[in-house]
Amino acid sequence: MKIGYYSYVWYNGEIVEWNKATVHLMSHALHYGTSVIEGIRAYADEENVYVFRLVDHMKRFINSAKIYSFNLKYSLDELLKAVVETIRTNNVKEGCYIRPIAFVGMHGIDLYVSKDSPINVAIILLKVGEYMKSEGVRACISSWRRICDPLIPPLAKAGGNYLNSVLATQESKRNGYDEAIMLDLNGNVSEAPGENIFIVRKGKIYTPPVSAGILEGITRDTAITIANDLGYEVIERNIPKTELYISDEIFLTGTAAEIAPVISVDGITIGDGKIGPVTKSIKELYHQAVRNKLPKYSHWLTKVY
């Protein structure tokens, strides 16, 4: 996928040039995966640029850091201001992707990461267009199981978690699919490598609970809110793998992927192999909400200018 960059990065409280935003080879995170990240999108219209659910993303960032005892040194308010400042400094007038990262810096080979360990914090802006095929995703069930809380907590959006996601993605592409769906250790549906999952059956919507090894997605929460507002019941419960095959609709949610319909699983067609009506209605409202077209959801937006 194509990705573009902007000229300036926010790095430990300062605005630095893209080429100077570098790390040392001995950065702890490079060796042990000791980083936490966020993925946020901003959308633009003729009047302004809107960061979608910035506060929720930054709260999750702070919680991810808390799980690993990273001392972020920046308050929620400072992090929110830093994101806005980074977008303004780059004079961005279009939609963009925001990648906050906090990582353990020079800490030798020591595994004891504590409140005294050196943490670097950066906010990076990227040009990311469509992340997932809008006409529909052909997914497979991965042979890799999703990480789980007693091993590596999926509730923290940690860099190291994505080794699990990379393996599942590689396998799905090797076998000719667009995307993987991972099961938890009990065999219930968990999530995709970078997205949460929903199924629709007989007009009701189901999604796996937090206990199924998922990241508590902000787009997941947005989709639940929109679906409820549209009059659909959304039920959080375990989903056995086989239920995917007989679902009327399946969709994935994520900041990068937005609302992405799944049209087949393991080669089995879902519904009539096209985006279904429930997915379509949620996707349409999501598209409008993030672009400040629906006053009802404008509280989710942070204006940049």
Ligand code: PY5
């Ligand atoms: N599950 C995982 C493992 C994720 O990485 C993501 C987000 C989600 C669910 C959805 O969370 P949210 O709705 O809060 O974005 N993934 C990132 C994203 O920006 C990175 C994808 C490569 O969408």
